[in-house]
Each structure stands twice: as C-alpha cells, then as structure tokens.
Amino acid sequence: MDKMVAGSLKAKNCVILQCKICHTVLGDSLQFCGNSSTLNLLMCLRVTENVELDPTTLIGCEGPLSECLYKSLYCSFCRANVGIVPLSTTELLSHLRGLYCLDKSALHCYKLQSNSEVEAAAVNLQPQSLTQHIGELKRQLVVAHCRLMAAVKKLDELAGEESGLGISILDLEHGREPEVYYLGCEV
Structure with a gap:
C-alpha cells in the first residue's frame, strides 16, 4: 500500500x-x-x-x-x-x-x-479536489480488496491441503454451513 x-x-x-x-x-x-x-x-x-x-x-x-x-x-x-x-x-x-x-x-x-x-x-x-481524493481512496480500496481475496483463497487452499477437507474460510466467517468435501467427494 x-x-x-x-x-x-x-x-x-x-x-x-x-x-x-x-x-x-x-x-x-x-x-x-x-x-x-x-x-x-x-x-x-x-x-x-x-x-x-x-x-x-x-x-x-x-x-x-x-x-x-x-x-x-x-x-x-x-x-x-x-x-x-x-x-x-x-x-x-x-x-x-x-x-x-x-x-x-x-x-x-x-x-x-x-x-x-x-x-x-x-x-x-x-x-486536490474532494472528487480526486475519493477516487484515489476507491482505487486503493479495490486493490486492497483484491489482495485480501487472493490471500483468503490461498489460505483456503492451504487449509484444504492440510486437513484433507475442502472447507472455505469465507463460509465459516459468514456463518454459512460449510460444504465439506473429502478427497473431492461431497460428504
């Protein structure tokens, strides 16, 4: 940043x-x-x-x-x-x-x-006008969001590899019932 x-x-x-x-x-x-x-x-x-x-x-x-x-x-x-x-x-x-x-x-x-x-x-x-400040802030937020989503995806991959389960961190954070996969098969 x-x-x-x-x-x-x-x-x-x-x-x-x-x-x-x-x-x-x-x-x-x-x-x-x-x-x-x-x-x-x-x-x-x-x-x-x-x-x-x-x-x-x-x-x-x-x-x-x-x-x-x-x-x-x-x-x-x-x-x-x-x-x-x-x-x-x-x-x-x-x-x-x-x-x-x-x-x-x-x-x-x-x-x-x-x-x-x-x-x-x-x-x-x-x-700088307020519009320029807001535009720059929006751009920085989009970049930060993209980096965060890439990090979450990488964490999901690492968590799935270690446990053998395909549980999404995003599912757990948002209170959704996780979809559990074991070796690629739904349980």
Whole structure:
C-alpha cells in the first residue's frame, strides 16, 4: 500500500514550505488545502512541530482581519511571525477558521522536482479536489480488496491441503454451513 501512495505522488506537485529567514521546514504541499489571495496566505491542515502557536489571542482592529480573533504562528527557531490561526472570523473569512494560515511573504518554497527554492508568491499550488481524493481512496480500496481475496483463497487452499477437507474460510466467517468435501467427494 505504501508503494502505491508514494507512487501516486508527483514530484512536480511537491513543495516544502520553509521559513524565509532561517529555512526551517514549516509544512509541505501535502497538507496544503487552499490559498487566500486577498490575505496573501497559504492554508494548511497541518504544519510541522517547528511552528509554534502563540497562546495569546489577538483581535484584528483594521484591514481584512478586523473583527476577527486569531492566534499568531511563529517559527520555533528564529521566532519570525509566519502566519495565523483564525478562531473567530467574519462570514467572509469563515473558510479560514481553524486552519494554519501561513503568510506567503514569510515563506520560501523548495520545489522537489527542480531542487530549487522560490518565493511562495511565485508558486501556484492547487489543492486536490474532494472528487480526486475519493477516487484515489476507491482505487486503493479495490486493490486492497483484491489482495485480501487472493490471500483468503490461498489460505483456503492451504487449509484444504492440510486437513484433507475442502472447507472455505469465507463460509465459516459468514456463518454459512460449510460444504465439506473429502478427497473431492461431497460428504
């Protein structure tokens, strides 16, 4: 399963989000879930342990964050402010609540495909749609199911060889009366 997940990642889409000052890794594109061009933010579901959440709750007094409650995010190494976590927002910014919103101007992005570092504002990250996530999950479930059925079949073969009986494990698991065969004859 791990090989499938790793194989489905495309290097051209993978980006590491780093602190602009000290280059500490703050997150990656796998946790990216959107961006806000009006606030110049990258929204992430998770960040690394190198990001510290300030315990102080702040209130926005002016600009787009006016009337919003939020906590600041800091790089744990250089203490640079790298973003916010909105707690209470206006209806217009409700989609940001509870997400790690990293400030693009405080970030560098390391692109895995080209092994290059670029400004976060220059990177065009697009989150996968829910349909893509569900499609990939379905594909992984079908593959896992096929492998499981092949393993059950092999177990049936081995159990039948050892006992001389042809009892199906699937019959036993589903509460059906097993069909017992002895040397190929029904008993």
